[in-house]
Amino acid sequence: MATIIPLDINRRKSIATALSNLTALVADDMNAVNQLIIQRMNSQVALIPHLAGHIIAAGGKRLRPILTLACSQLCGYAGKRHHKLAACVEFIHTATLLHDDVVDASDLRRGGPSANALFGNQASVLVGDFLFSRSFELMVEDGSIDVLRILSHASSVIAEGEVLQLTTTNDSTTSEQAYLEVVRAKTAELFAAACRIGAVVASRPASEEEALRTFGLNLGIAFQIIDDVLDYSAEQARLGKTIGDDFREGKVSLPVILAIHRGSEAERGFWHRTLDDADQREGDLRHAQDIMHRHNTLRDSIDRARHYGAIARDALGFFPDVPVKQALLDIIDFTIEREF
């Protein structure tokens, strides 16, 4: 299978450094955030820091709190409020990860649980609830009703998006529009809130809040589309990463939707069996990849992501040319061209 995105070596290098550049610009702040996270996820109930620490340590890029810090810097903010609020954003993200991993009763009846095996459903749900509540406690300490409004609304929308996603799972008739609505709600809304908070703490005018919201929302949509692409990527498989999780779970993501819409009757029969009926056999993932390759749906999904990246790019137009601005622009490219 071909490489998804052929890029020259210099471009690839600059993309690889985009995340480390942005991280370096907010490194001191991020240290403070990490300390807060460790401090505030603590509890006398030992299982809580144990489980929360497990997922937060494994938690990868910390992209969302980094965005809060970077957008605060972009707005010229010089205080420390953004540390607590970046921790809030990470707590909400971690809580949704924990809740995402809950295995359904019906799934279990079909076989063993793959996710969430370590601690069980109940602990994951409850520790997620704890982190979520703790996040609101941190916001209350900060005291801004505007921040509380933004993040409580984002939390509602995320939950709605997750429920909407449940109803599109195992439904191969899911439209691209329904997919986009799920992505916007379950992923992009938190990116939008994370960025917007930068303008709120810096007391910047509504137009800048709105610009950062637009930046975050569209970056988030691009991010999720690429996540969904990577789950079928031959590159990923070559890097030793697990692929095919979405396929196995019957998620109807963009590369699949395009393949279904462009496919032959026989192909639609395949999608119907594997997704709607959840009847999957040896070699089906490989066959799904072949169909996607035939219809260029990974490449075209990336093109769709680029569209949202372009909107995110323009949203930063108002802001002065400080170093963090370029780093945020590079993060758009990183989000789209990344291999992890």
Next chain:
Amino acid sequence: MATIIPLDINRRKSIATALSNLTALVADDMNAVNQLIIQRMNSQVALIPHLAGHIIAAGGKRLRPILTLACSQLCGYAGKRHHKLAACVEFIHTATLLHDDVVDASDLRRGGPSANALFGNQASVLVGDFLFSRSFELMVEDGSIDVLRILSHASSVIAEGEVLQLTTTNDSTTSEQAYLEVVRAKTAELFAAACRIGAVVASRPASEEEALRTFGLNLGIAFQIIDDVLDYSAEQARLGKTIGDDFREGKVSLPVILAIHRGSEAERGFWHRTLDDADQREGDLRHAQDIMHRHNTLRDSIDRARHYGAIARDALGFFPDVPVKQALLDIIDFTIEREF
């Protein structure tokens, strides 16, 4: 098996009317709250009002929002803010009910799921998250940072209590103190917050806030102890209610803890097998009830509950003798002597 609490017929009647008396005193407010609940649990994602409506409709006594309304009335509050906040309290309670019902992976492997069969784990978790987030949105609309502080803290403590309960489940060495800490966190803290909010909306002095917190906390502890007693009650079984849920789930509640501490070696072996090893057979529930009866642990658990009821009673001492005060005092008796 004997009746747990022999009461004369008049006393029994006055207890039965305590809840309807209190409900009648806040009836207009409660209508407004019910409308708000229906309105604000709505979502474009149809599964959300469907599932939330199911649990809210089944939701029983609405004791927590009634307490918010009654305590507001006790504090002489004449506005409408308490409607929204009572809805918040009910949303948080409903979210925790939904999350409580999540079946663990390990439970499923031992058999089929009994709870939560209708919608599945995932939908329950996500709709719970939605109600929880919606609750914070309502608080933000109300705009009081004090209310936000009280309810975000209560939410954290509830989650901690639920996790703590997980760690005591299937552990027959659980102490009475550990049990009380679970009860206080998972149940009583929300009762305390629900009551305290009455003083907050009415802008009453800190001493009244504190008095209502004490009332609610101790009422909540009594309420949960009685709930745990009723789960083994022969009366309940006679009324056609399901009993033994806690036993089957391996919950180590107060009547069990007392039985374990007072028991013979043989009895401890029984508890060890049925609770720690979760090895339960036909007739075990009946045998558990027999052991409890032998050691009077249901009766003595009710006595423990009366202690907390007495604290709750004295906490209302400061307040003027308005009708709602007597109704709240009667609710303490109802909580302890109820059969449902």
